[in-house]
Amino acid sequence: MSLYYEAAAVLANSDNAGGSLKSRIYNKEDLKSSPAQLFAVVIEASKWSSVLKEVIERSELLKEERKLTPILALLLTHDLILSKSGVAAPANHALKLAINRHKARLSAEFTKLRIRDGHGTLQAFRDAINDGIAGEVETASHNATLHPRWIRVNTIKTTVAEQLATTFAGYGMTDDLRAVQNASARSKIYYVDTHIPNVLALPPKADLSKCPAYIDGQIIFQDKASCFPAYLLDVQPEDGDVIDGCAAPGNKTTHLAAIILERMSRDVQDGRKQRIMAFEKDKIRAGTLRKMVKLASADQIVSIRGGQDFLVANPDSEEFKNVEALLLDPSCSGSGIVGRDDVLKIYLPDPQLGATNNSNAGRSKKRKRRPQESRTSQPISTLKMELDDTATEETSTDGNLTERLAALSTFQLRILLHAMRFPKARKITYSTCSVYFEENESVVFQALASSVAKERGWRIMKRKEQVDGLRKWNTRGAWENNKVGGALDLTVEEREAILDACIRCKKGTDDGTMGFFVAAFIRDDSTTPDGLETENLTPETEAVEEEEGWNGFSDDEGKSVGRLEAPKSSEDVSDPSKNKKKRKRRKK
Numbered sequence: 001m002s003l004y005y006e007a008a009a010v011l012a013n014s015d016n017a018g019g020s021l022k023s024r025i026y027n028k029e030d031l032k033s034s035p036a037q038l039f040a041v042v043i044e045a046s047k048w049s050s051v052l053k054e055v056i057e058r059s060e061l062l063k064e065e066r067k068l069t070p071i072l073a074l075l076l077t078h079d080l081i082l083s084k085s086g087v088a089a090p091a092n093h094a095l096k097l098a099i100n101r102h103k104a105r106l107s108a109e110f111t112k113l114r115i116r117d118g119h120g121t122l123q124a125f126r127d128a129i130n131d132g133i134a135g136e137v138e139t140a141s142h143n144a145t146l147h148p149r150w151i152r153v154n155t156i157k158t159t160v161a162e163q164l165a166t167t168f169a170g171y172g173m174t175d176d177l178r179a180v181q182n183a184s185a186r187s188k189i190y191y192v193d194t195h196i197p198n199v200l201a202l203p204p205k206a207d208l209s210k211c212p213a214y215i216d217g218q219i220i221f222q223d224k225a226s227c228f229p230a231y232l233l234d235v236q237p238e239d240g241d242v243i244d245g246c247a248a249p250g251n252k253t254t255h256l257a258a259i260i261l262e263r264m265s266r267d268v269q270d271g272r273k274q275r276i277m278a279f280e281k282d283k284i285r286a287g288t289l290r291k292m293v294k295l296a297s298a299d300q301i302v303s304i305r306g307g308q309d310f311l312v313a314n315p316d317s318e319e320f321k322n323v324e325a326l327l328l329d330p331s332c333s334g335s336g337i338v339g340r341d342d343v344l345k346i347y348l349p350d351p352q353l354g355a356t357n358n359s360n361a362g363r364s365k366k367r368k369r370r371p372q373e374s375r376t377s378q379p380i381s382t383l384k385m386e387l388d389d390t391a392t393e394e395t396s397t398d399g400n401l402t403e404r405l406a407a408l409s410t411f412q413l414r415i416l417l418h419a420m421r422f423p424k425a426r427k428i429t430y431s432t433c434s435v436y437f438e439e440n441e442s443v444v445f446q447a448l449a450s451s452v453a454k455e456r457g458w459r460i461m462k463r464k465e466q467v468d469g470l471r472k473w474n475t476r477g478a479w480e481n482n483k484v485g486g487a488l489d490l491t492v493e494e495r496e497a498i499l500d501a502c503i504r505c506k507k508g509t510d511d512g513t514m515g516f517f518v519a520a521f522i523r524d525d526s527t528t529p530d531g532l533e534t535e536n537l538t539p540e541t542e543a544v545e546e547e548e549g550w551n552g553f554s555d556d557e558g559k560s561v562g563r564l565e566a567p568k569s570s571e572d573v574s575d576p577s578k579n580k581k582k583r584k585r586r587k588k
């Protein structure tokens, strides 16, 4: 099979392989082409795809060559016009013959488009594409261009000073984040974050994926907002063991490890007293977690509980007796995630469109297109996939939003209440990359109203008790009426203080972060009373707490996140209220 057929098969995912583009290519066993060559062909064609889509449509290639698929047409046109060595196939290969028949027309359309878009030479066009200022079709994630490439310097392996002197030698510092947000990929500027230690911002399209410091795990691509939880947890040497309840791919786990190791004295480090136990229920994601933890050299203090459900971990077990801090970053709607550069996006030509009905036909030739201006008003057919496996989890967007949010927040609350049961626990952070109140403030209020929180003395970590950088962060929680069920029994002042303790990040603002939420819970006294009262509970909390006390349920994301897995018994669980009654009976 030729390079192009193999690349097209990977993109079309004809064998239904899961995972990122990289893992699909590198895990494929019967490839004839080299994986590196295949990867390069796809990446290069994707960069140019919105341009080539239009070239192909205007030349009517797909109307005439009916055996070519849109993906094949894209790959072949790319190499025909833009690859120095041309189409990588023998002269008499059917694909080469097919694409060569249209060389003159394709080249002419490409040149017209280059000139129309105001690029005097092919090199100028290439530079604009590589800088990400051309070839981008306007999408909902327009603000992605304002989203800097955030980097966390992994202090387990290196220091900021060392990175500035090596990886970023020749770069200039700016104290204006907006200068970085608006810089082109090739601008050598960086910004040192003022809220989170060891975090730098680089231009949005800066490509550091091939730089040795990234490959060696000295720098980690991690959004500033995603660094809030480990920093807010502020683990001290006397804080005992730490649990990361929902760990893969491991950005927060390795951040936690870096903070702990920085504070641990050398002699204690050798004795490895303080440990992080990282739970990851999904076995495949646990593999990624393992890789990330090792690459960051965090494996010296992190033990991975791969394939283990945090909800099933028994808080009273001997192995958790020293756990004093927990970081919880459970599955969420992912609604705060900004369209990332590490998601490959390929625009495919529409076989039905041609020179006469292409939406751009008739545009003034002289008009220079603004970089973010929409290339087409037609619905665009796109392929989207993760470039590698390190991106944070995004969950299914299928189904009714209200129902999804209800299921997610039930699961998130269960995770949080479970953490509150660890006998020596004194600090917990709860975070999501969601923008929804239901997954954020609502979970916090319900957790605080729960019997486990009341019995064990859990309260919110007030703003004035937070680490310096986050105390200074001004975007805080917000209230939404009629969204937390039951009486909360709080004065307006108490409610406002809790909201002020909640930390939010908004996406697409000058802050340059993704949408994010984090809050911390603390308790001063770690004594654990026996038994839990169930009075004064909101209906939601009561339902969740009942499930908590019964081991037959486990959160199962599968494809639709937040669904409750069937209990191991044969009881019908399609109606949760039925099960609630059954559980009540069992309790008696």
Ligand SMILES: C[S@@+](CC[C@H](N)C(=O)[O-])C[C@H]1O[C@@H](n2cnc3c(N)ncnc32)[C@H](O)[C@@H]1O
Residues within 6 Å of the ligand: 226, 245, 246, 247, 248, 249, 250, 251, 252, 253, 279, 280, 281, 282, 285, 308, 309, 310, 311, 329, 330, 331, 332, 392, 393, 555, 557
């Ligand atoms: C939002 S992601 C975590 C991202 C991670 N904290 C980071 O910063 O890289 C949530 C993860 O929790 C895992 N998960 C969900 N429910 C879990 C459970 N009950 N026990 C352990 N892991 C769980 C999911 O498989 C997913 O990998």
